[in-house]
Amino acid sequence: MKKIYTLGCLASLATLVSCSAFKISVPYEKEVHYVKLAKGQKKEDHEKFSKKISIVTQGSYASKAAYKVFKKGGNIIDAATTASFVLAVERPQSTGLGGGGFALYHDVKRNKDFPLTVDFREKAPLNAHEKMFLDDKGEVISRMSIDGIFSAGVPGMVAGMIELHEKHGKLPLGVVLKDAIDLARNGFKIYPELAYAISRRENIIKRYKATCEIFCNKKGEVLKEGDLLLQKDLAKTLEVISKKGRDGFYKGRIAKSLVKEHRRLNGLMTQADLDKYDVKYRSPIRGEYNGYEIFSMSPPSSGGVHIIQILNILRNDKLSTYGVQHSKTVHLRASAMQAAFSDRAKYLGDTDFTYVPVTGLTSQKYADDIRFSIPENKALNTLWSNMNDPFKFDAKNDSELVQKYESPETTHFTIADGEGNVFVSTQTLNGYLGSGVVVPGTGILLNNEMDDFATKPGANNLFGAVGGEKNLVEPEKRPLSSMSPTIVTKNGKAVLGLGSPSGTRILTCVVQTVMNYLDHKMPLYESIAATRVHHQWKPNILYVEESGLPARTIKELKRMEHEIKFKKLGCRVQAVSMEDGKLHGVSDPRGRGLVLGE
Numbered sequence: 001m002k003k004i005y006t007l008g009c010l011a012s013l014a015t016l017v018s019c020s021a022f023k024i025s026v027p028y029e030k031e032v033h034y035v036k037l038a039k040g041q042k043k044e045d046h047e048k049f050s051k052k053i054s055i056v057t058q059g060s061y062a063s064k065a066a067y068k069v070f071k072k073g074g075n076i077i078d079a080a081t082t083a084s085f086v087l088a089v090e091r092p093q094s095t096g097l098g099g100g101g102f103a104l105y106h107d108v109k110r111n112k113d114f115p116l117t118v119d120f121r122e123k124a125p126l127n128a129h130e131k132m133f134l135d136d137k138g139e140v141i142s143r144m145s146i147d148g149i150f151s152a153g154v155p156g157m158v159a160g161m162i163e164l165h166e167k168h169g170k171l172p173l174g175v176v177l178k179d180a181i182d183l184a185r186n187g188f189k190i191y192p193e194l195a196y197a198i199s200r201r202e203n204i205i206k207r208y209k210a211t212c213e214i215f216c217n218k219k220g221e222v223l224k225e226g227d228l229l230l231q232k233d234l235a236k237t238l239e240v241i242s243k244k245g246r247d248g249f250y251k252g253r254i255a256k257s258l259v260k261e262h263r264r265l266n267g268l269m270t271q272a273d274l275d276k277y278d279v280k281y282r283s284p285i286r287g288e289y290n291g292y293e294i295f296s297m298s299p300p301s302s303g304g305v306h307i308i309q310i311l312n313i314l315r316n317d318k319l320s321t322y323g324v325q326h327s328k329t330v331h332l333r334a335s336a337m338q339a340a341f342s343d344r345a346k347y348l349g350d351t352d353f354t355y356v357p358v359t360g361l362t363s364q365k366y367a368d369d370i371r372f373s374i375p376e377n378k379a380l381n382t383l384w385s386n387m388n389d390p391f392k393f394d395a396k397n398d399s400e401l402v403q404k405y406e407s408p409e410t411t412h413f414t415i416a417d418g419e420g421n422v423f424v425s426t427q428t429l430n431g432y433l434g435s436g437v438v439v440p441g442t443g444i445l446l447n448n449e450m451d452d453f454a455t456k457p458g459a460n461n462l463f464g465a466v467g468g469e470k471n472l473v474e475p476e477k478r479p480l481s482s483m484s485p486t487i488v489t490k491n492g493k494a495v496l497g498l499g500s501p502s503g504t505r506i507l508t509c510v511v512q513t514v515m516n517y518l519d520h521k522m523p524l525y526e527s528i529a530a531t532r533v534h535h536q537w538k539p540n541i542l543y544v545e546e547s548g549l550p551a552r553t554i555k556e557l558k559r560m561e562h563e564i565k566f567k568k569l570g571c572r573v574q575a576v577s578m579e580d581g582k583l584h585g586v587s588d589p590r591g592r593g594l595v596l597g598e
């Protein structure tokens, strides 16, 4: 069946750039809706082909600095370390020295058949406990896990990236951190996305003097777009780290200031927490899809488990025969997401503290059982939710919480070189500007990662994700994450590296990009630009990006009883593909980003 369309951002991405107004005939299966490039962004900054190196980050300073380090003779880990620290200066709304993250590193010289998988996620302080966010009546104290000192976990970013650099980098740390130091000291003009984040956190910025000293002007008003953001204390902190490495952060003056601020605000962190912070090397979650091997982040991230689970559920459906935005494809993708998020709430947590049935959840047998229970033409909705609802969740309360603003914080970058090495890392402070607490005299903004724990079973976090028993706070535990740095290989060679920010949406955005690329054989830019959907079981809503889906798809999804809401999802996929000796870097057109390479 064919339909006549105005050639308006449908069918092929070429039309995105110049949406002209003549009519063509597009078969339903081929109709694809894409997002447009974000305002003020240039296409050439978001897509580049290269041979020796490809650097894709959400920060123009970060990409340029990482490229400079590569040109100085640095390797992929030098470039990644530079990118991490410059992003910490350039994107304080997303990441920083007071945060943490995960990384996967496919190193062609490493004699292993899976990428090095590094966990530098924040930990709960030794004095933390499962009732720390509850009042005397056992009710969750509003915003305590989001704002202020109790929301901060023990930072891991510096330990993780410095350890990686020490073990695998080539250039001296002083060279690698130079641009981050200069950027913090000389400042940069606040860009719209950062201005927006600052305005969203105005109250918390003004609550803490050291925070306002950075993010306010002399009149005490928060900085706006175009104002200069100077982080002179942060520059000094970075200098100390560049000389002393990990100890520059976890010991000495910086550590003392951090502990002192916790003491001043009656917080929980002590020097013992900093001494005990440990980077963990994990086995990645692995799966097979369409003849490719997929490696992604293991717990304490839920990302890898559910990316593999969703791919397993859909692996025999041959969705490419229908089309990427056909109602059948969208229905099955959404149902698989729904099943995955139901399991996320029940089973996922930090495997150092709780049993997570990773093998079962990622097994093809379990996926086949789930696939069998998904009706072909009907949304899973309440029947599925009720069967799997361990929390008897209060639907009214649920929808109120989920309608809270969900910010697209966190950041991801991907770097690949011509030798076949790939580094993917997702790093975060959690919410915009993390906890809002800057440690006086250091410029370090502390994370609010404690909100990624379940404050009590069944309570929602910032992203509306329902948390279960396995993700309750315990001393030294790492909160459950959705961050999903992912590497795809074929016959042992990396073919794709990717990841994204945006909380629980990360894993559904990554899995859709992987399917678009591997299954529907879309070029990488189109794989990323195509409209995405998201379903996280609670609430029972199928979110569709505002760029939309074919009208027939929406009609049929409604007939299947999917409740649809159009919404920005906040993902910003940063990816590099490596095929036929070519590196192809793409930074999500939805956001700010810069691809550099040669």
Ligand code: GLY
Binding pocket: 410, 428, 429, 430, 431, 449, 452, 480, 481, 482, 483, 503, 504, 506
């Ligand atoms: N804080 C976002 C995540 O860890 O997924």
